[in-house]
Amino acid sequence: MSTRGGERTVLAGAGLVGSLLALFLARRGKTVEVFERRPDMRREAISAGRSINLAISVRGLHALEQVGLGKDALAHAIAMPGRMIHARDGGLAFQAYGKDDSQCIHSISRGFLNQMLMDAAEATGRVRLSFRRRVTSLDPEARVLTAEADGGPAERIEGAIVFGTDGAGSAVRKAVVEARGGTSTEQLLAHGYKELTLPASAEGRWRLERNALHIWPRGDFMLIALPNEDGSFTCTLFLAFRGSPSFETLEAPGAVRGFFREHFGDVEPMLPDLEAQFANNPTGSMVTVKCSAWHVDDRAVLLGDAAHAIVPFFGQGMNCGFEDCVVLDGLAAPGARREEVFARFEQLRKPNADAIADMAVENFVEMRASTADPRFLLEKAIEKRLLAELPGEFVSRYALVTFSRAPYRVAYDAGRIASGIVSELAEGVRSAAEVDLGRARALVAARLTPFLRERL
Numbered sequence: 001m002s003t004r005g006g007e008r009t010v011l012a013g014a015g016l017v018g019s020l021l022a023l024f025l026a027r028r029g030k031t032v033e034v035f036e037r038r039p040d041m042r043r044e045a046i047s048a049g050r051s052i053n054l055a056i057s058v059r060g061l062h063a064l065e066q067v068g069l070g071k072d073a074l075a076h077a078i079a080m081p082g083r084m085i086h087a088r089d090g091g092l093a094f095q096a097y098g099k100d101d102s103q104c105i106h107s108i109s110r111g112f113l114n115q116m117l118m119d120a121a122e123a124t125g126r127v128r129l130s131f132r133r134r135v136t137s138l139d140p141e142a143r144v145l146t147a148e149a150d151g152g153p154a155e156r157i158e159g160a161i162v163f164g165t166d167g168a169g170s171a172v173r174k175a176v177v178e179a180r181g182g183t184s185t186e187q188l189l190a191h192g193y194k195e196l197t198l199p200a201s202a203e204g205r206w207r208l209e210r211n212a213l214h215i216w217p218r219g220d221f222m223l224i225a226l227p228n229e230d231g232s233f234t235c236t237l238f239l240a241f242r243g244s245p246s247f248e249t250l251e252a253p254g255a256v257r258g259f260f261r262e263h264f265g266d267v268e269p270m271l272p273d274l275e276a277q278f279a280n281n282p283t284g285s286m287v288t289v290k291c292s293a294w295h296v297d298d299r300a301v302l303l304g305d306a307a308h309a310i311v312p313f314f315g316q317g318m319n320c321g322f323e324d325c326v327v328l329d330g331l332a333a334p335g336a337r338r339e340e341v342f343a344r345f346e347q348l349r350k351p352n353a354d355a356i357a358d359m360a361v362e363n364f365v366e367m368r369a370s371t372a373d374p375r376f377l378l379e380k381a382i383e384k385r386l387l388a389e390l391p392g393e394f395v396s397r398y399a400l401v402t403f404s405r406a407p408y409r410v411a412y413d414a415g416r417i418a419s420g421i422v423s424e425l426a427e428g429v430r431s432a433a434e435v436d437l438g439r440a441r442a443l444v445a446a447r448l449t450p451f452l453r454e455r456l
C-alpha cells in the first residue's frame, strides 16, 4: 500500500487497536503520527480505559505474534482454562472452556498491554505519539483533519490519510459515515458495569482460584472476576441501570453491602472497602455500534471499536480489533491500491464484525442466566464430550470464536448447527455419558461437516 508525496499517515486514538496498528504500519515503512486525546499513561497515573484487565484469546495473540510481541504478552498473562461458577449457596463448579487445559483464554492488564504496544510502536523510530490531542473533525474530501491540544490551539493536518482507531464514540466514524451518506446505529445496553478490586491476601496470593474466570450468575445480573498478576482480582458487576435491582436502587444508604451479602455471599467479606469503591468507581455503559460505511475511498478507514464496538460478553472486542489490523496488513501488499485495500477490508470485515456483535449480546444471557441452569449444564457436558470424542469432526461456537481464527460469521452459523445437534442429543438423557456417540457422529457428518467443508 503506497503513500503519495504530501500525504501524512495519521491515526486518531492510541488505545489498544491504534497502538497495534501504528506498529503494523511502521513495519510496512510508513511514518505514522498518532493523536491521542488522553495523557500518556506511561507517565501519568490514569485509568487504563474501559476495563482494568481483559481476556485475550487466539485472534488477539496471533496479531501480537505477527509483530513479535506474543511471548511478551503471555509472560504477563494468567491462563484461564475455564469458568468457575459460584452458586448462591457458595458451591463451586468449574466448566472447562475447551477440550483440555491447552485451550484457554488469558487475563491480561489493559494498561500493561497498551503501554507495551506504545513502546514497541515508538521503538520503530517511525511512530510519533502526540498526547492530549483530541481529533475534533475530519474533512475526508479535502483530506484535512483537525486536532485540538488541551487548552491549546487547533491544529490543521493537511494531506491526512486517516485511520480511525478512536473507539466507540469515534469522531472519525461520524465523518466517514457522513461522507459516504451511510448510517450508524449505537445500541446502548440497558445494563451498565462497575469494576471493583478484590485485593490479594496478606501473603500476596489470589483469594479465589487463580486460573479461572469467575462468574456469579444471578439471572438478570451477574458478577465476574478476572485474575491480575499482583494477586488481586478485578470484579465487574453487570447490572441494569434502572428497575429492581439496579444501579439506581443501590444508591440507597447501606444497599450495596446488603446486595452483595445477599447475592455474592462468598465474596462480600473479601471486599472490606466495598462501599467506598462502589461510590468512587465509575459506572460504565456498553454499546453495540454497527455502521454501514467503514472507509471513504482511499482517504480514511475505521478499525476496532470505532468501526464495531461490541458488548464484552464474548471477550472479543479487542481480539476482533487486533484481527482487523492483521487483515488490513495482509491486504496491504506493496504496490496495492489503497482504495481497493480499504474497500476489500470493509467487505471482508463488516459481516464478521456484525456476527461477533450479535454473538456477544447472546452470550450475555448465557453468562448471567444459563450457566446456572441444569439443562444448559447438561448441554455443555455433551458439547465437551463431543469435542473430546469427535476431534476434527465436532466444533462448538465458543471454540471457533475463541480458539480458532475461523471467520466470526462461520462461527456464528456453525455454532447454530452445533447447538442444534447438542440439543437433539440432550433429549431424553440425564448425563453426557448416556449420549449415543454413533448417532452423534452421524448428525455431525450430515449437518456440520458439509457446512464447514464449504465455508472454511
Ligand SMILES: Cc1cc2nc3c(=O)[nH]c(=O)nc-3n(C[C@H](O)[C@H](O)[C@H](O)COP(=O)(O)OP(=O)(O)OC[C@H]3O[C@@H](n4cnc5c(N)ncnc54)[C@H](O)[C@@H]3O)c2cc1C
Pocket: 012, 013, 014, 015, 016, 017, 018, 035, 036, 037, 038, 049, 050, 051, 053, 054, 055, 056, 133, 134, 135, 136, 165, 166, 167, 168, 169, 170, 171, 193, 236, 284, 286, 303, 304, 305, 306, 310, 312, 314, 315, 316, 317, 318, 319, 320, 321
Ligand atoms: C467492561 C469491558 C470489558 C471488556 N473485556 C474485553 C475482553 O475481555 N476481551 C476483549 O477482547 N475485549 C474486551 N472489551 C472490549 C475492548 O475494551 C475494546 O474492544 C477495545 O478497547 C477496543 O480498542 P480500541 O483501540 O478500538 O478502542 P479504545 O480502547 O476505546 O481506544 C480508543 C482510544 O482513542 C482515544 N480517543 C477517543 N476519541 C478520540 C479523539 N477524538 N481524538 C483522539 N483520541 C481519541 C481514546 O482516548 C482511546 O485511547 C471489553 C470492554 C469493556 C467495556
